[in-house]
Amino acid sequence: MSLLNVENLRAYFSILRGYVKAVDDVSFEIKKGQAFGLAGESGCGKTTTALTILRLLPTNGRIVSGKIFFEGKDITRISDEEFRKTYRWKKISVIFQGAMNALNPIMTVGNQIVEAITLHEDITKKAALDRAKKLLELVGVGAERVDRYPHELSGGMKQRSIIAMALACNPDLIIADEPTTALDVITEAQVLRVMKELQKKLQISMIVISHDLSMIAETCDEIAIMYAGKIVEQGDIVAIYKESLHPYTQRLIGAFPSIVGEKTELSTIQGFPPDLLNPPSGCRFHPRCPFGMEICKKKEPAMIKIKDKEHYVSCHLVGLK
Amino acid sequence: MSKQPRIVVNNLRKYFPIKLGFFKSLLTSQVPRVRAVDGISFMVGEREVFGLVGESGCGKTTTGRCVLRLIEPTAGKITFKEADMMKLTEHQLRSMRRRMQIIFQDPYESLNPRMSIYDILAEPLNLQNVAKSPEKTREIISSALEEMDLVPPEEFLYRFPHELSGGQRQRVAIARAFVLRPEFIVADEPVSMLDASIRTEVMKLMLHMVEKTNCSFLYITHDIALTRYMCDRIAVMYLGKIVETGPTELVIGRRFHPYTEALISAVPVPDPTSRRTKVVIKGEVASAVNPPEGCRFNPRCVYAQDKCRKEEPQLVEVEKDHYVACFFPLAQ
Secondary structure, eight states, rough: OOEEEEEEEEEEEEEEEEEEEEEEEEEEEEEEEOEEEEEEEEESSSHHHHHHHHTOTTEEEEEEEEEEETTETTTTTTTTHHEEEETTOOOOEEEEEOOHHHTTTOHHHHHHHHHHHHHHHHOHHHHHHHHHHHHHHTTOOGGGGGGGHHHHOOOHHHHHHHHHHHHHHSSSSSEEETTTTSSSSSHHHHHHHHHHHHHHHTTOOEEEEEEEEHHHHHSSSSSEEETTTTTEEEEEHHHHSOOOHHHHHHHHHHHHHOSSSOOOOOOOOOOOOOOOOOOOOSTGGGOTTOOOOHHHHHSSOOOOOTTTTEEEEHHHHHHHH | OOSSSEEEEEEEEEEEEEOOOOOHHOOOOOOOOEEEEEEEEEETTTOOEEEEEEOTTTSHHHHHHHTSSSSSSSSSEEEETEEEEEOOOOHHHHHHGEEEEEEETTTTTTTOOSSSSHHHHHHHHHHTHHHHHOHHHHHHHHHHHTTTOOSSSSHTOOOOGGSSSSSHHHHHHHHHHHHHOSSEEEEEEETTTTTTTHHHHHHHHHHHHHHHHHHHEEEEESSSHHHHHHEEEEEEEEEEEEEEEEHHHHHHOOOHHHHHHHHHHHHHOOOGOOOOOOOOOOOOOOOSSSSSSTTTTTTTTTTTHHHHHHHHOEEEEETTEEEOOOOOOOOO
């Protein structure tokens, strides 16, 4: 069953020189209990996609067109007030990037979780504090740390507290934006393990946003690869990593070194990511693509479904075969 | 090692004193110190890329800066070719700087935003009196940009850092480090701020320059997977000490120290079919003010025994060129 359905979403930022087309015709679906990875390089629009779903776009950004269905209801059509009261944090919560800065330094961790709960639910402070303790226990920080200030906790502990906070109102969907980028590898492994266990145990759907394809490979069931505001390839995680068809996906995956197995040549991508004020015509990857053809410059490739597989790709090369 | 050693570091230590408040300082007789680097030794050979790997706070950056004497080491000996680095006066050190350079992590902060690319690259040349005429300076700078694939160079000469992308900025920073043709470069996480698609390109450029200019490279990183592509030999650091060192493929492939094992096992692999069972160690890195007695890794080590809590293990050769500081190295 689908929980979140994003259809033809376009979100632009207006700046003096024009519109930055940060998210341009993006569609995807998230099923209940699924971990969905949204991957791409900096500036490809993955964080903007998340902010759009959460209605947290900065003032110069807006949804130009498209629909976002949450449990069948179009949440782009409801008022900000209704969204804040019934959706944000209660149904959709978020784990922000950078554990070091997401917590309020002058409030104890417990009080910050209590604040999140009491704002959205009609319960006493004491009951909320009890729940905060349970949550901290659940993520492995320990109930005894409920009165600690953020500076008394290590990076990993802070990030776990943020996970506890995201879980505070039993959401159906958690959006994790680069949840482990600021952490060391061993701490990252510890935090990812907690996230995965809780996701399975509580049957929460998750969108994991990251530039790190290795991390997504280890956590998600499905993945969408974004390039310059568009999804270029999407599908089952194994299909994408093992049989990727888009030249960008292939090279991006090939650019990540592996610590196990034979040492293979790392792939490179020529050139630099495009300017989203004036994205290239046709396929946006064509100026950097080694297989660029005439048609790629003129016509934008459509999303094609690969036969008998959960695998979608938008590339003219695939259409030819 | 058949290679001639170019830089030899012996028993390097760097302790940072902790500033206490007035009243606390009356009560304590000894100033507590953070032992960032606590007795490490290594050497980097000619045209060799030596990697220092570890988590944040293990002392890898401090080591890199001490080796160049950008910060004064507390104790130890650093020999650069024939010269004893510790005995150099400030004046002598300045001319020595021509032969040793550093590349910083963040190209957004290491380039002066008010200087053009030309000025950034001309500054080291002028400071060291290398270029005798403006024409010569321009020629050197143009070829330095070409080496970094910033072509045509005329297009970049008079631009400012904010007009360049992150990848291009880091290339300028690398060009600046190589422009004096140094014999030794410390690179402190040079690609960790870059996106995956441009990272490989920058790594290849650096390796190419090492080959071309016969330079030695101290590569500091937290990403042990990348060292397979960059480094000839690596050293794994934990809490100010080297716990394992040797040729990259031997250390990664055979890993004798439990910490190396844990570190490697924690690294995510870009392959969803190989979700490995991980040896995730518990707890966090201990404080460098009061490091644990004995082996510093013992509170987190699953194999720790009584001996590990009392005595400190020394680096022992377990196979050719491969050293491990552990009483009970893992047999693979």
